[in-house]
Amino acid sequence: MKRYKTPKAAYWEKVGSFVWALAAILLGFVLVLQYALGGQERSSRVSVRRFGDLRVSLRLNRPEFYQGDSVGVKLTVKNLGKNYARLDFLDNNEFDVLVQRDLNLGLVHIPLSVWERSNLRLTPPRGHRCLLAPGEAKVYRTVWDQTDFTGRPVSSGRYIVTGILRMRDARVILSVRGKTIAGNAKKEY
Numbered sequence: 001m002k003r004y005k006t007p008k009a010a011y012w013e014k015v016g017s018f019v020w021a022l023a024a025i026l027l028g029f030v031l032v033l034q035y036a037l038g039g040q041e042r043s044s045r046v047s048v049r050r051f052g053d054l055r056v057s058l059r060l061n062r063p064e065f066y067q068g069d070s071v072g073v074k075l076t077v078k079n080l081g082k083n084y085a086r087l088d089f090l091d092n093n094e095f096d097v098l099v100q101r102d103l104n105l106g107l108v109h110i111p112l113s114v115w116e117r118s119n120l121r122l123t124p125p126r127g128h129r130c131l132l133a134p135g136e137a138k139v140y141r142t143v144w145d146q147t148d149f150t151g152r153p154v155s156s157g158r159y160i161v162t163g164i165l166r167m168r169d170a171r172v173i174l175s176v177r178g179k180t181i182a183g184n185a186k187k188e189y
Helices: 007-036
Strands: 046-051 054-060 064-066 071-079 085-089 095-104 109-116 128-132 137-144 157-166 171-181
Touching (some): 071 128, 128 137
Parallel strands (some): 064 171
Antiparallel strands (some): 054 071, 085 128
16 A cells, blocks of 8 residues: 655655755765865875976975975976977976975865965076977976975975976976974984
C-alpha cells in the first residue's frame, strides 16, 4: 500500500534533497579547486617548466628550514633549442621571487604574501635583451632571510616560494613549497 505524503512533507523532502545535492556539489568544487591550486601538504623544493625551447627551473637549497635560516632560491633558464634564444626584458628586474604563507583552512589553502624580492630593488626601467646560445644557461639567485615586508621574522609553517621570469612579452611562473620549523637556525652552510 502506497503511503500518502502531505504537500508540506513532500516540499520539505525536495528541499532536503536539493540541499544535500548542493552540499555535495560545493564539496566537490572545493576538492577540485584544492587539487588544482596544489593543495598538497608535502614540501617540494624543485619546479621545472618548458617555455618554447627554454627550460626554466626553480629550486630551494633545502625543503625545510629552521626559523632564522637563510633560504636560498635559484631560478635557472636553459636554452634547449638548436638556435640562439632571445630574452627581452622591460627593466633590470629580470626575475622576481614572491614568498607567501600557506594558510591552511582545512579544505582550502589561502596564500598570504609576506615578502617579495622586487620590493628590495628599485631599478630604473631600462629595457634590454639577453641571448642564450644553444645549451647555455642563465642562473638567477637570491636569498630570503625569513622576514616579512616589515623586516620582522616570520612564524613557523608552510610557505610557497614563487619564481617569476619577467620577460617583455611573457612571464614564466613556477612555485615550490617549503617549510619553516620552529627552533634555532642551523649553522651549517
